[in-house]
Amino acid sequence: MKPIALDAMGGDHAPKVTVEGALLAQKQGIPVVLVGPTERLQRELAAQGGHLPVVEAPEHITMQDHATDVRKKRRASINVCMELLRRGEASAVVSMGHTGATLASALFNLGRIPGVDRPTLLIELPSERGRTYLADGGANVDCRPEWLVQFAAMATAYARAQGVENPSVGLLSIGEEEEKGNDLTLRAFPLLKSAAGINFYGNVEGRDIFKGTTDIVVTDGYTGNVVLKLSEGEARTLFGWIRQALAEGPWLTRLGALLVRPALQRLRERMDPAEYGAMPLLGVEGAVFIGHGSADGRAVLSALRKAEASIQAGLVERVREGIARLEEVR
Amino acid sequence: MKPIALDAMGGDHAPKVTVEGALLAQKQGIPVVLVGPTERLQRELAAQGGHLPVVEAPEHITMQDHATDVRKKRRASINVCMELLRRGEASAVVSMGHTGATLASALFNLGRIPGVDRPTLLIELPSERGRTYLADGGANVDCRPEWLVQFAAMATAYARAQGVENPSVGLLSIGEEEEKGNDLTLRAFPLLKSAAGINFYGNVEGRDIFKGTTDIVVTDGYTGNVVLKLSEGEARTLFGWIRQALAEGPWLTRLGALLVRPALQRLRERMDPAEYGAMPLLGVEGAVFIGHGSADGRAVLSALRKAEASIQAGLVERVREGIARLEEVR
Known part of the structure; x- marks a missing residue:
């Protein structure tokens, strides 16, 4: 396996935690190449007492930059990561940095898989049945009905790659009945119902996300992003x-609190976005994963492991097939 | 004060819990008139050992009916409630029944306040600063930007009536910056910024709802309904x-659990929708409150108390003034 290109300058605590995560991954046999300013990264590696290959990238995208700045900062670490992937010198890209910029860089450097109108960010949320995959997580705020069908096909491919058999797809709406919803969902419903390769359940509601009624929930990126941030905030x-x-x-309550603390702590970790590592960006010509900016070393490791597992499962090829299947029937 | 007309047949456990709640309210000095099939209600009153005025309504809207069925079932309890309110024989209407039908019945029988394009359902969610008022809660799935401004004005009037001074309004979006959002929020932002009588904070995100960044959050009814059901489901x-x-x-954890149970139970109640009683329907010519279908007697009481407090605070007049102020500036 070619190494995973890690945007070593992405995230709130880079490059300390990115180097930490990469060294932890190395111990587990996952090959990683760090992308960023060589000198600074070598210094960080030395401080942490580790060795990893480094590819030079003199610039990086900050959280203050706009997504479109990836076109100006051509030698930014995220762009160099994407170039490595495009040239086949890396098997995947992982970044804990600017989501919009990573998306823009992927589109610009890799391009879309044929038949994909818009790539989608896939979110994982904990559910009573394990987890719920939600697309779109915020890459496309205003959507056309047919994009939701493509999101469903791509999310299905991803869920299968994660070992879910015949994943079910729910359309996020405001009632179970087919005639309930907004203009977008009313138009997407019949398309999803007749789409090839999609195990469509019908409408689901906000409460079904944590209940785990379906494996996958599709919605527009505005609503998906609200769902993601609301669920994190509420927890x-x-x-x-x-x-x-x-x-x-x-005092009896405080004593009780002491005794239940470990159990509550484990539960809290289950709700922690860091546990989920990273969201895949589906629909571009390569395996790209975007993690939480607040990631620590453990979260960077989770992201790298998720990327590795997806490559082993042939994620991009599966997405290509899922989209091609939609196209055939058209 | 004229009595509050209670749709005695609305909700999953009617008329048992509606009669229960009405009798509890009576004890607190809140006048209530029950609306429904007289004989059945008298039987329930006798069973519970109470006395309350009853107004006859031979039919009622079931959860299987469509919202528009209020036009066919003219003698349905919800329609009779609205007629009492329109004729000034009741001061408010409370229903734990079919939300869509209550909305349709209010529009049909009461009409809109001048200047209101669409009435809005206002939701209350618990927050770190007390509570967050969210509009629209599901009455209007697809919205125009100017409707969001009206929702903000009506929610402001309601929050003031609840004692909030100069309530702040956030626009639900996917980033704090003015240029982040979907087509609807991008167009609503400048309108909210320049609207008279609205203390506009700017964009807020999903995480701000529970954080309580602003007193009020405005969004379209599709997103609002997803937020409501997701937050209930996640809790x-x-x-x-x-x-x-x-x-x-x-066993040590189980012992601890026993000791912390009362504290957790109180917290759970704080998250319970029943605690919030009912959502006001703002923008129609009268005070209308819609409660949770799963309401018990205590939740019916909360709804009646909320309605009473709103009437005392001159809710409808305040909404009328808030909307008129928007109009003046136009």
Whole structure:
């Protein structure tokens, strides 16, 4: 396997945590190449007492930059990562950096898989049945109905690559009945129903995401992004309230709190976005994963492991086939 | 004060819980008139050992009916409630029944306040700063930018009536910056910025709803409904996982669970939609409140109390003024 190109300058705590994560991955036999300013990365490697190949990239995209700045900063680390992937010198790209810029760089350097109108960001959320895959996570705010069908096909390919058999797809709406929804969902419903290779369940509601009614939920990127940030925010608020309620209670409550702490901590980790590592960007000509900017070394490792597993499962080829199958029937 | 007309046949457990809630309200000095089939309601009143005025309505809207069926079933309890309100024989209408039908019945029987294009359902969600008011909660799936401005004005009037001083308004989007969002939010942003009588904060994200960054959040009814059902579903799933994690742990964890149970129970109640009683339907010519179909007697009481407080605070007049102020500047 060719190494995974890691944007070593992406994320809030780069390059410390990216180097940390890459060294942890190396120990597990996952080959990684660091992309960024060589001198700085060598210094960080030396500080952490590790050795990894480095590819030079003198610039990088900051969180203050616009997504389109990837066209100006041609030697930015994310662009150099994509070039390695395009030339076949890397098997995947992982970045914990600017989501919009990573998306723009992937489109610009790799291009789309034939038949894909818009690539999609796929989110993973914990659910009562394991996990729910949600597309689109924010790459495409205003969508056409046929894009939702493509998101469904690409998410199906991804879920299969993750070992889910015949993954079911729900259309996020405001009622179960076919006639409930907004203009977009009403037009997408019949297309999803008749699409080849998609195990369409019908409409699902907000509550079905955590319940795990379907393996996959499709929606536009505006709603998907609201769902992602609301669910993270709600979990954070709830755990904060629990901590407070237990700390402020009478002494018996505080004693109880001490005893239940490990169990609650494990649960909290289950809700932690870092556990999920990274979201795949599906529909571009290459395996690209985007992680949380707040990632620590463990989250970078998760992202690299997720990328590796996806490459082994032939993700890009599966997406290509899923999209081709939609096209055949048209 | 004229009595509040309660749709005694609305909700999953009617008329038992509606009669229960009405009797509880009566004890607190809130006048209520029950609307429904007289004989059945008298039987329920007798069973519960109470006395309340009843207005006859031979039919009712079931959850299987369509919203538009309010035009066919003219003597349905919800229509009779609205007639009482229109004729000034009731001060407000409360229903735990079919949301769409209640909305349709209100529009049909009461009409809109001048200047209101679309009435809005206002949701209350718990937040770190108390509560967040969210409009629209699902009355208008596809929205025009100017409707969002009206929702903001009506929600502002409601929040003021609830005692919030100079309530701040956030526009639900996918980034803080003005240029982030979908077609609807990009067009609504400048309108909200220049609208009279609205304390506009700017864009907020999904995470800000539970954080309580602004008092009010405006969005289209599709997204609002997804937010409502996702937040309810996530809380239910999380508390379920907590219960399970504590019950399945080693004996020290189970002992701790026993000790923290009361504190967690109180927190759970704080998240319970029943605590919030009912959502106001703003923008129609009268005070209308719609509660959760799964309401118990306590939730019916909360809804009636909320309606009473709103009437005392001159809700409809405040909404009328807020909308008129928008119009003046146009």
